[in-house]
Every structure is written in C-alpha cells, then in structure tokens.
Amino acid sequence: MRSLISVMDLRKEEVEEILSLGSEAKQVQGEKLSGEAILLFLEPSTRTRLSFEKACKRLGLEVYSVIGESSSIVKGESLYDTFKTIEALGFRCVIFRFPFVFFPYRQIVDKVRIAFINAGDGTHQHPTQGLIDLFTLKEKLGDIKNLRVLYVGDILHSRVFRSGAPLLKMFGAKVSVCGPKSLIPEDINVFEVEQVFFDLDKALDWADTVIWLRLQKERQEERFIYERSYFRRFGLTAQRYNKLKGFFMHPGPVNREVDIEGDLVYSEKSLVQEQVKNGIYIRTAVLKWCLES
Ligand code: CP
Numbered sequence: 001m002r003s004l005i006s007v008m009d010l011r012k013e014e015v016e017e018i019l020s021l022g023s024e025a026k027q028v029q030g031e032k033l034s035g036e037a038i039l040l041f042l043e044p045s046t047r048t049r050l051s052f053e054k055a056c057k058r059l060g061l062e063v064y065s066v067i068g069e070s071s072s073i074v075k076g077e078s079l080y081d082t083f084k085t086i087e088a089l090g091f092r093c094v095i096f097r098f099p100f101v102f103f104p105y106r107q108i109v110d111k112v113r114i115a116f117i118n119a120g121d122g123t124h125q126h127p128t129q130g131l132i133d134l135f136t137l138k139e140k141l142g143d144i145k146n147l148r149v150l151y152v153g154d155i156l157h158s159r160v161f162r163s164g165a166p167l168l169k170m171f172g173a174k175v176s177v178c179g180p181k182s183l184i185p186e187d188i189n190v191f192e193v194e195q196v197f198f199d200l201d202k203a204l205d206w207a208d209t210v211i212w213l214r215l216q217k218e219r220q221e222e223r224f225i226y227e228r229s230y231f232r233r234f235g236l237t238a239q240r241y242n243k244l245k246g247f248f249m250h251p252g253p254v255n256r257e258v259d260i261e262g263d264l265v266y267s268e269k270s271l272v273q274e275q276v277k278n279g280i281y282i283r284t285a286v287l288k289w290c291l292e293s
Pocket of ligand 1: 044045046047048049120129251252253
C-alpha cells in the first residue's frame, strides 16, 4: 500500500507508471479492487470529488463521504485521531481535501495503516491535478521536452502550480510564471523557473502552452485585487487568444471575466474539458497505484 501526498515524493519511474495506468484506464475498464474508500473533503470541490468518486466506483470500491463541517474535526478532534478512527473502521483509503497545509505529514502517514491520497491541501499540493495536466499535455503533444509552459495568475496561492511545475520539469518542459508582483511567491526560485514575467503580452511571446490559474479570492486576506484591472493585465482576452501559439489549460473552477473571458473557456484552443475528463482516468490510476502495491 502506498500514499500520494506530494509530487515531491515521486520518482520519474513512478510518475511514468501512473501515467501508463491512466492510459490503460482510459482504454479498458480493467480489473476490480475490493474494499472501502472515504472522501474527507473539508473544502468545496466539484470536479476532484466527483471524479474520485467515479474512479472509486469504476474500481469497485465502496465510497463514503464526509463533507464540509460534518466531521468531528470541527469539535477539535486532531487529524491523527480522525485518521486512526478511519483506520479502525476498516477503510483501505482516505482521499482528503483540506483548506490548510498538511505538512509535515510523515509522522501521521507512517502511523496509520491506510492509503492517503491528497486531493488538495491549502496552498501546498494537489498532486492528482498536476498529474492530470502532465497527462493531458503529453496526450496532446507527445514529447514535452523543451516545451515552454507558462503559468499565469495567482501563483502565490496555487497548489496546482506547486504540483504541476515539478512534474512538467521532470519531463523536460521549461516553466515560467506571470502574474502581479503581489501574487508571485518570494521563494519562486525554488521552482527553478525560466523567467518571472509581469507583462503577460511579453510572456505569451515566450510560451508554447499556457496554464491560467484561478484567482483564489478566498485566500487573499488583506490583499485587495481590483478584478477588472487584474483581467485587463493577466486575463485571457480575445486579443490574447489570437496570439496563443498552442493550447491553454485551466484546472477549474474558472472565474469568468477575471481569469478568462467567458466565451473562450470552451474554445478551440482550450483543454479545459480534456483536463476534467482525464481526471477520472488519472484518479483511477492513482487509486490502483496506491492500493495494488
Ligand atoms: N481543479 C479542482 O481542484 O477543482 P475542484 O475544486 O472543483 O475540485
């Protein structure tokens, strides 16, 4: 049994194994697993929760859910005790989403005999979204060596960037970021990005593929973002759409007229729906990878 909390714990061979299981899941139904999985979602989600639920059902796992404020964590129960309870109830796997960062996690994960799958924790990691984005790009383009991928927007709060960028770089892509100065992390150099752009039009001249990120309004704290001006400077407008050399992606949910002009969300150069569909196959792959080992 294995867990997936962070892409930083994955070796390239393991990522290749998950991608290959994802391709297999896309082609055939595959063998069933047995047992029960629990979705512990303390933060809202549509596509991650539903695609994990569908993936569990495809694999024959019985699925239970604890959503929002309905867990005893709100009564002060520790995460460790919550996971020990889930273990005692006989679940094989917990798929969790937290509004806070789950770090350090080793001392909990090593003491509970279930598989842990991170479906997004605060601003830390969203490993299955990173894997979906890598899978979707490789599926469309094949080899991504030297592909110039630009992340645009709220880099500071993005667990999608923190998961996707290391995976893309692992397969040879070149990664740059673009956003307002206040939304670029101070430690951006840790991610070994090629360039930090503050001018989106210059950044688009550099990029082959662009991943727009959601402006995370719920995490801005005292930072004030004037959305109309943000959209003018960093949004995907019709004029910028015409300049795009290749595809664009967005992990969703999209802030229409803030991240992307509404009419462009499902346009010809958009991979948004592919990302959502591939969510089922990559999450099926991750469940198999964790539970069959
Ligand atoms: N991309 C993503 O995590 O979307 P949801 O919040 O809808 O799950």
